[in-house]
Amino acid sequence: MSAFRLPPLPTVREIIKLFNLRAQKQLSQNFLLDLRLIDKIVRQAGKLKDAHVCEVGPGPGGITRTILNADVAQLLLVEKDTRFIPGLKMLSEAAPGKVHIVHGDVLTYKMERAFPKHLQKKWEDDPPNVHIIGNLPFSVSTPLIIRWLENVSNRDGPFVYGRTQMTLTFQKEVAERLSATTGSKQRSRLSIMSQYLCTVQNRFTIPGQAFVPKPEVDVSVVHFTPLVQPKIQQPFKLVEKVVKSVFQFRRKYCCRGVEILFPEAERLEKSEQMLMLADVDPTLRPAQLSILHFKNLCDAYRKMCDEDTNLFSYNYREELKEKKRTRKKGHWEQSEQED
């Protein structure tokens, strides 16, 4: 039993009415009002007693109330939409000294200064008592998790405190990609990028009709705990480049994606060399590659980048564009000569 209880307050439905907080469809605002589901989401974060929590996108504050009732030490709310601030202030007054409201964009908010320094734990230790929880619009949650994964890799942002855990909602299909295992249909770039850095658990799915207004899709709750030892020990940008290239042609053999890491002139020779170095069968499809395969590919690519310092800056798309430009120019010059 937690010791803290919010005093009687208007319900979230009443707050929505009171402050005229109609969800803005174009901003993908879908509110969760079902207390049982809200409790279930918050429970996924684990024990929150005395925890320092950041809730991203609290909106009318349904999840916020349950977090406060879990007897947290500190709750930081990052909300972009001004209309929600008065309702959140009401919650803040009901839990004196616990809530700090930031009216801003979570994509630019600097979380490394949000919590007291004494909470910092060594990376190898158990996770700190710092949690991130949020039900954000899908258009924000996917770029945000990519950014936070890069922060995990660099141990900065929310991860200056150690292996901060995150409990976040995603569109069901995105959650399936995040947690997809080797060989599954949903295996994608997101699966590798998240699983090489974190333990990713797709905990449960909430049907769209539980939200007001109902979104077109279902929603899943995903829990992330950064790994003590990343499964690939290369810079995030290098891993991102290799993984993105390999999944560029997801129905073809993986060698097709590996090829585009190299300039056309040396493409075949170098891609064969990389696959040999990595000991990866070129006829596997991208979805069949395990994280260990990707580790070996990234290590091999790193070795080749160290030997050829221009290699990492090579960009396949740029080369294609340049070729198109040259072809067009050649065509015009030829027509001018014919005129």
Ligand code: SAM
């Ligand atoms: N958490 C509430 C709930 O579950 O009922 C609201 C969910 S609603 C899908 C998403 C919330 O995130 C909205 O309040 C919206 O204003 C807020 N939001 C959207 N983009 C944001 C951003 N970049 N930074 C902070 N908050 C954002």
